[in-house]
Each structure stands twice: as structure tokens, then as C-alpha cells.
Amino acid sequence: MPTPGTGEPRDQAGGGSDRDARRDRPRLPPVRLAPREELAAAARVAPLLRAARDLSKWADEHPEVPVRQVLDGTDARAAADALELTADELDAAWQVVAAASEQAAAGDPLKSRDMPLASCDADELLREWDAALAALLAAEELDGLATALYTVGAPVKIDALFDAYSAAAGTGRAARDLGAEADASRAGVMPDPSEAAALSHALETLADLGVVELGTEETAGGLTVTLSPLGIWGVHRRLLAQGWHVPVLGGADRDGAVGLLVTLAGCDAEDGEAEITTWLVGRSEEQAAAELIAAAAEGSPGLRGAAFAVLDRIGTAAVAEVRAALVHPLLRAHAAVWLHEHGEEADLGPADRTWLLVDLGAGLLEEADPRDVVAELLPEVPPEAQAEIVAGLWQVAHPGVIDLLTTLSEHHPDPGVARAARKAAFKARSPGAGQR
Numbered sequence: 272m273p274t275p276g277t278g279e280p281r282d283q284a285g286g287g288s289d290r291d292a293r294r295d296r297p298r299l300p301p302v303r304l305a306p307r308e309e310l311a312a313a314a315r316v317a318p319l320l321r322a323a324r325d326l327s328k329w330a331d332e333h334p335e336v337p338v339r340q341v342l343d344g345t346d347a348r349a350a351a352d353a354l355e356l357t358a359d360e361l362d363a364a365w366q367v368v369a370a371a372s373e374q375a376a377a378g379d380p381l382k383s384r385d386m387p388l389a390s391c392d393a394d395e396l397l398r399e400w401d402a403a404l405a406a407l408l409a410a411e412e413l414d415g416l417a418t419a420l421y422t423v424g425a426p427v428k429i430d431a432l433f434d435a436y437s438a439a440a441g442t443g444r445a446a447r448d449l450g451a452e453a454d455a456s457r458a459g460v461m462p463d464p465s466e467a468a469a470l471s472h473a474l475e476t477l478a479d480l481g482v483v484e485l486g487t488e489e490t491a492g493g494l495t496v497t498l499s500p501l502g503i504w505g506v507h508r509r510l511l512a513q514g515w516h517v518p519v520l521g522g523a524d525r526d527g528a529v530g531l532l533v534t535l536a537g538c539d540a541e542d543g544e545a546e547i548t549t550w551l552v553g554r555s556e557e558q559a560a561a562e563l564i565a566a567a568a569e570g571s572p573g574l575r576g577a578a579f580a581v582l583d584r585i586g587t588a589a590v591a592e593v594r595a596a597l598v599h600p601l602l603r604a605h606a607a608v609w610l611h612e613h614g615e616e617a618d619l620g621p622a623d624r625t626w627l628l629v630d631l632g633a634g635l636l637e638e639a640d641p642r643d644v645v646a647e648l649l650p651e652v653p654p655e656a657q658a659e660i661v662a663g664l665w666q667v668a669h670p671g672v673i674d675l676l677t678t679l680s681e682h683h684p685d686p687g688v689a690r691a692a693r694k695a696a697f698k699a700r701s702p703g704a705g706q707r
Contacts, residue, residue, distance in 0.1 A: 300424035301518035301537040302507060305500040311393035313501040314400040317481035318360075321388060323367035323403060325354050330368060341365075363407065363476045370406030397504075403480060404505045413473055414509075417498070420483065421506045426495035429474075429485075433467055477502070520546060528559075528566035532577045536638075547584055556588035564592050568599055572634035572671060579605045590615055604630065625660070626667050632678075633671030641678045654685040662691040665698035673699050 304310075314320060329350055330336055336346045342365040351361045388396070408414045420427065474496055477483045482502035486495055498506060510517045518537030531550045535543050551559055560582060567578035582589045593609050596602040597617065604627035610617040628648070635644040649657050661679055664672055676699060679692035 299422055299510070299515060299517055299537065301520045301534065301542060302421075302424070302503050303520045304504055304507065307393050307397065310501050310504050311391075311396045313481050313499065314396050315388045315391070317400065317479065317501075319363055319367065319407075319476070319479035320400055320403055320481075322354065322356060322360055322364040322479075323371075324388070326350060326356075326361070326364045327368045327371065329353055359472060359476070360479070363479065366410040367403045367406050370409075371402060374402060400480075400501070401505055401508060404482060405509075407476065407480060407482075408509075413477065416473065417477075417482065417502070417506050418510065420496065420498045421503065421510065426486070426497040429494045429496055432496060433470055528562035528578065529570070529574075531581070532563075532566055532570065532574050535577055535581075536573070547581055551584065556585045557592065560585050560589035560592040563589075564596050564602070567602055567605070568596070571637060572630045573637040574634075575601065575605055576631060576634045579609050582609060587613065601630075622667075625664060626669060628660070629664060629667045629669040629672050629675055632675040633669065636671070636674060636678060641682045644675075644678055645682045645684075648679075654688055657683075657685070658687045658691040661688055662695055665695040 305313075333346075333349075336342070336350075342350060342361065347358070347361060350356070350365075351358065354361075356364065391399070408417060416432075419432075474483060474485065478485055481499055482505060483496050484499045484502075486497075487493065507517050507519070516533075516537065518534050520534065520538070520542055528550075531546060534546055538546060554562070563578045563582055563585075567575045570578070579593075582593065590610070590613065593606045594615070594617070596606040599606075604619075604623040607617040607619040607623055608627060611619055632644060632648050635647060639647075649660065652660070661676070664676060673696055676692045676696035680689050680696055683689040683692060
């Protein structure tokens, strides 16, 4: 039975281009989001947010100063003197003010700006902070850097981050490359002083907004940078809005069994076990089994496999629900195998086993590299026997069978199996295939 956390469940089977796009993105680590009051408390003391508010009031008192992207000359000196801000602090705060002005002009003003930070509603304050983060990332072209820190999911040695930032500066490179370089170039050479100064300035600005935490860590060998809980929340929101799969620990129960299974897709074994345990608390075993069966019936192949793996934690109390699933076409083979593994009687014929093989392969293809799928599908079966099995898969009525056969034909190392897969894929595409 497939184990939870091996792939990202999707809304439906198939979708090769969507699957390829997902593989091109880095696998983001699951994160824990801090409570909203804790996040709001961190936003209230962010120096940059306070400076932006003070600067906004100063601009209101000086209507002759246009709210444009750059505040310079005598206006900048006057504002800096009045508010006791350095040139860099003034520049960052003005970026936030200018973005807020554009937002208000578009008809979406922030009500909280007229209230003291200490009195703001948590949701409204976080909305204001999130708008400041968006302005800062856009103005400084730091979106890739923030995403890379999220992707790494741990403190990064600043020297390594310098190398990654320098290599990717101005290229629009994906966060995957930034994250990989930040992880792999820990022993790299420092970039030139101007690049180092630019990154230092960027990190200080992010720290002033409470996005990152700068510190030291012996295991990292020196100065490090990591996203703060507030920064994790902000970047998580941005990635979620961009369509990324961004698993959150501790929140699976909000969306029932589907939320649990989606969360498990991004967990390691230890975190996954903790999520399952938490999810099971407050549910009877029978209720949990019913929810998992319902999620499996509506989900993708990867989600089905994960659901039946979680049912292993429930054991005999789930037998009745699993047995009832035998009448469901998408669940019959999973249910029959599960019942056999738990000492129960159930009809399990060759057709069930081949359907389950295709479903398992389709689930792996949702996320894994095709070569890994080929290696994991029939690892202990000799090539001659594999070719015989693969040759008959065209008859399986499964929406993912053509994708699986194509993968086997393109990536199987044995020529005989690859040839059998090509022939079977051709048959599977013919009218009426898979209807028997």
C-alpha cells in the first residue's frame, strides 16, 4: 500500500502538462503558521511599518510633495530630518507609502492607517503589513530571494546566500535555482563588494519589516538569515495566490480528510505521523474511516493511495467502511487489497491487481520523476514478466493508463519492456480500448 507523503494530490487524474509544471517547481517544505494574534504582535513592532506610517502623516502635512515612487532632493532631506530616518530607511518607507497611495487610488484603502498600531484590529493590521511586504518585494526585486528562503526552510549562511543572489541577480531565475545555489554554494567565493552591499541592504530592509531574522548558528558556520514566523506567513500567502502547493502543518483538520491528505503530501514521516495523530483526535475511528473513504472516492490516484495508508492507522475499526467501498469502481481494488492485508475476505482477481498497478503508477506520476516511477513500479519482477504484464495494461479502464504506458515506453531501461509499453499505448489509444 502506498505511504502518505509520496506525492501531491491533484483534483483529477491525468493532466500531463500540469504535472510537468509542478515538477519544474521546487518541493516546498511544510510550515507551521503562527497564530494571527502572534503575527499581528510582530507586525506592530516592525520598525519599517511604523516609519511608513510616520512618513505617510508627514506627506499629508506637506501636500506640495507628490507621492511618487522616489522621494529625493530637499523633500527627502526634510522628511529624513523631521522623522530621524537614515536615507535607506526613508527610501524603504517611501516605497510602502507610494504603494499604499496607489492602492487607495484604486479604491482599496486600508482603514487601519488612521489608527495607532497598538489599537489596530489584527486582521486589518496584517493586511497593511502584507501590502507593505508586496511593495518592498516589488521595488527591490526580492521576490526570488524571499521564495528561496521559504524553499530552503532553514537558516541559510549569509555567504551562501550572497553567492546565490549574485548568480541570479537580474535574471528572473526560478526560486528552485536560488534555493539550490543557496544550499550548494556554502563554500563558494564571496561576490564583489557592490553585490554584497546590495544584498546586505536588502536583508536589513527585510529585517526592519520583520520578514527575516538575522543571527548566528554554529552548525551553519557563521552569520545566518531565515524567515521569521511573520515572514513565513507573508511568503506563504504570496505563493498560495500564485498557485503553488504550500503545505501547512497543524491545519489539516480545517478541510477534513482532504486537508489531511494534501498536508501529508509535503510531510516527512515524522511530521506526517504527528499530523495523522492530531487529525484522529476528536473523531471516532468509524467517522475517520468514513471521511477517508469519501476523500479517496473524490480524489486523485495519489490521494487514494494515501487515504488507504492512513486507514492502516485505524485498523479493524475501519473494516466496515472499507468493505462498503468495494462497490465503488475507483476504490474496489484498493479496498480488496486492504481487506486482505487485514485478514479479511474479499474477492481479488487479476483484473483488480492490474487496475491497482495502473492506479499506483498514476499516483506516482503526479509528482515523482518518470525514471523513479519506472524503478518503483515492478522492482522485483524480472524483465520478461514485466513485459508480459505491461503488454496487457491497455485493457485496463483507467484514465491514467496511457500516461503510464508512455512513461514506461520512454524511460524503462529494458528494451523488451519499453517495446511492450509502446505497443500497449498504441492499443490503449484505439477506439473502445479499456472497455472490457
